[in-house]
Amino acid sequence: MSDFYQKVYATVKKIPKGNVASYGQIATLLGNPMSARSVGWALRAVPDSDIPWHRVVSSSGHLTIAHPDVSAESQKLLLESEGVTVTADNKNKLFKVDMITYQWKLS
DNA sequence: GGTCTGACTAGGT
DNA sequence: AACCTAGCCAGAC
Numbered sequence: 001m002s003d004f005y006q007k008v009y010a011t012v013k014k015i016p017k018g019n020v021a022s023y024g025q026i027a028t029l030l031g032n033p034m035s036a037r038s039v040g041w042a043l044r045a046v047p048d049s050d051i052p053w054h055r056v057v058s059s060s061g062h063l064t065i066a067h068p069d070v071s072a073e074s075q076k077l078l079l080e081s082e083g084v085t086v087t088a089d090n091k092n093k094l095f096k097v098d099m100i101t102y103q104w105k106l107s
Numbered sequence: 108g109g110t111c112t113g114a115c116t117a118g119g120t
Numbered sequence: 121a122a123c124c125t126a127g128c129c130a131g132a133c
Contacts, residue, residue, distance in 0.1 A: 004130065023115050027129090035129045040114035042130085059116060066114050112132085120124075 001047075004030075008042040015055040018083045019104040020097055022059040054078040061099040062089075 007030050015021050023036040032038075036059075043053050044067060054075045058064045063072040063086070076086045076095045084102050086095050 002130080027115085032129070034116090034127080036115040037113060037128065038115090038130045041112095043114055045131095053114085056114075058114080064114060072114095110133090113130100115128085117127095118125090120122100 004038065005042045005045070008039055009046070009051050012043070012051055012053060012056060015052055015104050017052075018102070020055045020057050020061075020079070020084065020099070020102045021104040022099070023056060024059050025104065026056060055082075055104075057097060057099075059099075061096045063095040063097075 008026060011026050011029050012021075023039045024033065026039045027033055027035045030039075039056070043056060046053050063075050065072045065075055072095055073092075079086050079097065084097055086097050088095055
């Protein structure tokens, strides 16, 4: 397991319940603003369910998940269970959250 | 060690 | 507003 993965997981764990963060935001916190794609790559291989990966969405708020065993619908349910409103676009083919309201803001 | 791929993004059509 | 393109970085081969 590379340091990069560890950093990503550690940062994702810090996202408060009921909030979401973008891939780019995570990357910025790691010190590499341009490595948003790599953040997604790390989340793809999340080792345990102890990590709130569902709180990470694209910068536009879309649930652009691509995982063999987990669907965007599962992510939607997880977010809603934390009080995050998830809207459905294009007849449930794509979900998204309101970043203005729910994006993780550092204090 | 070069190439390809992708849970990304910002900017342009 | 939906779609396309070009940069980015880390992993897999």
